[in-house]
Amino acid sequence: MKKGSPVMKATPTHRLTVMSPSADATTSLGMTVGRRLAIGHFVALRGPLGAGKTCFAQGLLAGLGVRGGGRSPTFILMYEYEGRVPVYHLDAYRLKGPEELLEVGFEELLSAPAVVILEWSDRVTALLPPDRLEVELEPVVGQADGRRISLTAAGCQHQVLIAALDLGR
Amino acid sequence: MLADLLASQAAMHGRFGGVVPEMASRRHLELVLPLIDEVLARAGIPLSDMSAIAFTAGPGLVGSLLVGATTARALAFAHGLPVLGVNHLEAHLYAHFLPGAQTRGFRLPAVCLIVSGGHTDLVLWEDHGRLKVMGRTRDDAAGEAFDKTARLLGLGYPGGPEVERLARQGDPAAIPFPRAYLDDGDDFSFSGLKTAVATFLRHSGPSFRLADVAASFQQACVEVLAAKLVRAACREGVKGIGICGGVAANTVLRREVADRARMAGLAAWFPEPALCTDNAAVVACAAWHALDRSVAWYNPTVDPNLPLGRVGDHGDSDPGKRGDKHENLS
Numbered sequence: 053m054k055k056g057s058p059v060m061k062a063t064p065t066h067r068l069t070v071m072s073p074s075a076d077a078t079t080s081l082g083m084t085v086g087r088r089l090a091i092g093h094f095v096a097l098r099g100p101l102g103a104g105k106t107c108f109a110q111g112l113l114a115g116l117g118v119r120g121g122g123r124s125p126t127f128i129l130m131y132e133y134e135g136r137v138p139v140y141h142l143d144a145y146r147l148k149g150p151e152e153l154l155e156v157g158f159e160e161l162l163s164a165p166a167v168v169i170l171e172w173s174d175r176v177t178a179l180l181p182p183d184r185l186e187v188e189l190e191p192v193v194g195q196a197d198g199r200r201i202s203l204t205a206a207g208c209q210h211q212v213l214i215a216a217l218d219l220g221r
Numbered sequence: 222m223l224a225d226l227l228a229s230q231a232a233m234h235g236r237f238g239g240v241v242p243e244m245a246s247r248r249h250l251e252l253v254l255p256l257i258d259e260v261l262a263r264a265g266i267p268l269s270d271m272s273a274i275a276f277t278a279g280p281g282l283v284g285s286l287l288v289g290a291t292t293a294r295a296l297a298f299a300h301g302l303p304v305l306g307v308n309h310l311e312a313h314l315y316a317h318f319l320p321g322a323q324t325r326g327f328r329l330p331a332v333c334l335i336v337s338g339g340h341t342d343l344v345l346w347e348d349h350g351r352l353k354v355m356g357r358t359r360d361d362a363a364g365e366a367f368d369k370t371a372r373l374l375g376l377g378y379p380g381g382p383e384v385e386r387l388a389r390q391g392d393p394a395a396i397p398f399p400r401a402y403l404d405d406g407d408d409f410s411f412s413g414l415k416t417a418v419a420t421f422l423r424h425s426g427p428s429f430r431l432a433d434v435a436a437s438f439q440q441a442c443v444e445v446l447a448a449k450l451v452r453a454a455c456r457e458g459v460k461g462i463g464i465c466g467g468v469a470a471n472t473v474l475r476r477e478v479a480d481r482a483r484m485a486g487l488a489a490w491f492p493e494p495a496l497c498t499d500n501a502a503v504v505a506c507a508a509w510h511a512l513d514r515s516v517a518w519y520n521p522t523v524d525p526n527l528p529l530g531r532v533g534d535h536g537d538s539d540p541g542k543r544g545d546k547h548e549n550l551s
Contacts, residue, residue: 075413101369102419106360106412124361124412126369127339129282132525155246156282196420 066211068203071192075107078189078199082108085185085203086115088216089167091137092209094181096173099189104199105171108189109141112169125171129156138166144175153179183207185214224263225502246284253292260501269300275508278306279527286523305508306522310335310529314346315506316465316492323491327463331490332454336446336474337466337498338364341409343449344529345457349510352529355453356407363442364468366411370418370438374431384435385471391436396421396429398441407453414441439473447477451485461488470494 072078089095095112097105110122118135125131125143133139140161147153153176161168162181173180184206192198205211261268276293279286290306297304313335317327329349335342341358361369364381371380376387398417401410418438421429446468454462462482468474475491482489496502 075416100419101373102416104416110360122360123358124365126365127337127362128280155284157284191420191423196424 066205066214068214068217070201070203072104072199072201074197075104078104078107078201079111079114081201082111083115084111085187085213085217086112088213089116089137091165091167093167093213094162094184094210095167095169095187096180096184097169097171097187097189098174100191103189103191104201105189108187108201109169109171113139113141116167135167138164140164140166140168142168142170144170144172147175150176150179181207183209185210224260225500225505246282246288249285249288253288257292257296268296269302271300271302273297273303273305273508273512274300275305275307275504277309277312277504278522279309279524281309281523281525283523283525286525290523303512305511307504307507307511308527308529310340310342310344311352312503312507313337313340313465313497314344314352314463315503315510316496317463317490318506318510319492319496319502321491321493321496324493326488327490328461330457330459331461331463332450332457332459333463333465334446334450334469335466336363336464336468338362338368338468340466341411341446342529343407343409343453345453345459354529355457356409356449358409358411359403360410360412361415363409363411363446364466366415366442367439367468367471369415370435373415373419373422374435381468381471384439385473387432388436388439388473389432391430391432391434393436393440395433396437398437400441400445402445402448405452407449409445409449411442414438439471443471443474443477446474447481450478451481451487454487455485459487461490463490463492465492465497467498469497 070081072081085095089112097108099105106122106124113121113133113135116133116135116137116139118133118139121131121133121135121139121141123131125141126145129143129146131141133141142153142156142158142161144153158179170176170180173186186202186204186206188202188204190200192200203214203217205214257268274293274297276289277286278290293304296302314333317324317331317333330345330347332355333344333346335344339362341362341364342354343356345353345355347353367384368378368380371377371383374384374387376383398414398421401413403410418434421434446464450462450464462478464474464478469492478491479489
């Protein structure tokens with residue numbers, strides 16, 4: 053296998069684990085997922101600092117047809133984009149609790165005709181919609197650039213999404 | 222400047238209760254009128270004696286922007302005053318026109334760097350109302366990199382001053398963290414630097430000093446910021462450079478910018494640190510200069526993605542004519 057292409061491993065239908073060897077591979081995996089995202093999809097990203105959430109989110113945005121996107125919403129809290137579909141890119145890193153996410157109008161976003169991407173979703177677990185794609189990124193021990201990326205679908209809309217990705221292997 | 226107040230200032234906490242999360246528009250609503258009363262009382266001037274009322278029109282969170290815009294419009298209507306929407310980033314730049322030990326003699330054109338937790342923008346500031354974004358961050362802002370590095374090092378919040386304090390005891394050349402020059406363009410990238418710090422901390426075991434990590438990170442960050450700022454100024458043929466935004470309070474960045482400016486034969490200006498972070502004085506200053514140009518009225522609406530140059534783009538107050546003349550700064 054040539055360097056840079058991710059190795060995929062699928063377990064049942066709702067979970068996919070990918071070993072990404074580099075930041076570029078993480079971005080292109082994000083792009084693969086992003087191309088299949090449609091209105092109503094919700095992507096929850098989590099993982100420690102430097103795990104590759106920015107790379108993955110930049111890939112998602114590129115796959116959604118957003119040009120020049122991917123600046124971190126950590127301090128801004130939310131970026132709004134027009135890609136193939138409207139996209140909201142949020143970040144819960146600086147929030148002290150779920151109520152602060154409600155203050156930026158999170159509930160309205162969930163029913164908006166748009167794709168929502170939320171980084172640091174583990175800080176606001178109580179507010180996540182039941183139907184969602186969970187993406188967990190973690191560094192691989194002993195590798196500087198290697199990342200284990202787990203995609204988990206909760207709810208049928210996102211299980212279909214994962215199944216479609218799996219077919220693309 | 223007669224009075225400038227910030228709702229999050231420590232002195233205000235007792236009166237209004239607790240820390241103010243800037244994202245909470247409901248808190249803005251509760252605080253805005255008492256804050257206006259307080260600032261007028263300190264200045265000793267009634268609202269009706271003002272020349273105009275200014276508000277931040279964007280970029281920012283729409284809920285908070287609307288509180289400011291609606292308040293400004295209502296007060297302006299009640300007192301028969303002109304009302305002006307000001308671009309948040311343009312306002313930051315006006316810190317250069319406020320009194321300070323190192324802003325005396327500031328004049329345009331200049332190349333300025335707005336560097337904060339949310340923004341890293343390199344701006345060619347030709348004249349009042351004429352600004353061009355030359356480059357900006359593609360991922361994390363520089364202030365965000367400081368904040369997240371502080372978190373990685375187990376330091377407190379806000380991270381910038383904490384990293385700077387720890388870095389004073391460290392060797393800035395201890396660890397060769399990457400400098401993202403991005404093919405010598407005017408854009409920035411700090412996400413990779415933050416990741417490099419995380420990777421270093423994960424793999425290096427206990428055989429290093431945290432102060433060296435802080436100092437080396439800070440050096441990598443300020444070198445890129447200062448080098449790109451000075452290079453852009455030389456290329457554009459302007460005589461002076463400036464920095465504003467929260468990170469502009471960093472003394473190592475100031476020294477690096479001053480040193481490189483001197484070598485390049487440029488004048489360097491540094492607004493007072495208190496005027497570098499978010500504040501209303503710079504909004505008023507930007508509005509004052511707009512009034513000076515007989516621009517007494519702008520379409521008083523907000524735009525969460527307001528591009529730099531639009532609100533200050535004079536003779537065009539038609540909200541339908543939102544063009545692409547300037548790159549979107551959001």
